[in-house]
Amino acid sequence: MRLPDLFSTQKFVLSIEIFPPKTAEGDQALKRSLETLVGYNPxxxxxxxxxxxxxxxxxxxxxxxxxxxxxxxxxxxxTCVGSTVEELTSWLSSAVALGVRNIMALRGDPPAGQETFRPVDGGLKNANELVELIRRLYPDMGIGVAGYPEKHVEAPSMDADLANLKRKVDAGADAVFTQLFFVNANFFAFRDRCEQLGIRIPIVPGIMPITDFARIRRITSMCGTVFPDALASRLEAVKDDAQAQFDIGVDHAIQQCEELQREGVPGIHFYALNKSDACVRILDQLIGKAD
Ligand SMILES: Cc1cc2nc3c(=O)[nH]c(=O)nc-3n(C[C@H](O)[C@H](O)[C@H](O)COP(=O)(O)OP(=O)(O)OC[C@H]3O[C@@H](n4cnc5c(N)ncnc54)[C@H](O)[C@@H]3O)c2cc1C
Structure with a gap:
């Protein structure tokens, strides 16, 4: 099923993001996580x-x-990273042949050692160009794009970043999935700005439950996510207690998700990091409200 069909037929579109493990053990662990998570009907x-x-x-x-x-x-x-249009086109045709009907179209980050993103010769500069390419080759493809409630790190201003998001939407995106955030007010302000710009496609908040403070700190410092001081202090106070960090992080995510649901988001995209335990705790709280 394609994104437009999912959003038009389901009141609440729950999605889970995974990454391909590097080892056979990782593959097995991910399969076990997914076996649990599919029970929540993503x-x-x-x-x-x-x-x-x-x-x-x-x-x-x-x-x-x-x-x-x-x-x-x-x-x-x-992503556009390291590929010419010809290579992007060839990968897309393999994806379609394998039954993929939805693509999250991204520019990607600059490769390690490069400060700024530079396309390869014959490649694409930005995600809006990738959206255009996919839409031209596969008019029926479901296309998701990234949105940044707290601004993309490279963008000179929120206005410039929102103008870029509008370009991606005008190029044919079907839904926006946001970068992770911990401050709901920033998401709601972003959603309002999108509305003012005439962005009318679903805007789905991306939630990453904090399960390991040090790891989340690394991730948020790379993507510029605002980390509330009060939350950081609570986590800092239990930095040697993994279970306490997990509990605080999951409780924060539950509060975020409950408020997002009350405010009528069309779904939630969970950055599950291939694990199920945090999502299970959150979904056990939310699922009744997701029907
Ligand atoms: C939901 C989600 C999933 C992700 N999944 C992956 C993944 O699987 N693999 C991966 O490698 N990375 C992934 N990322 C990270 C993403 O690749 C990076 O955030 C990347 O730096 C930007 O990608 P983008 O698609 O947002 O780029 P773009 O939309 O192209 O924007 C990149 C920057 O360029 C600016 N910009 C764009 N167009 C113009 C223009 N015409 N003129 C001037 N400025 C412009 C934007 O404001 C922004 O600052 C994901 C991010 C999110 C939010």
């Missing part, structure tokens, strides 16, 4: 595309696994 599972295209085949293999073993639609992430 609308689809998305699978990331490794930095620099490093997981091209594994991303597609996992999309197939999602269709065949779990009976769910997939969304394959896809």
């Amino acid at each position: 609308a689809f599972i998305s699978c990331t595309y490794g930095a620099g295209g490093s997981t091209q085949e594994r991303t597609l293999a996992w999309c197939q696994e999602i269709h065949q073993q779990f009976g769910l639609p997939s969304m394959s992430h896809f």
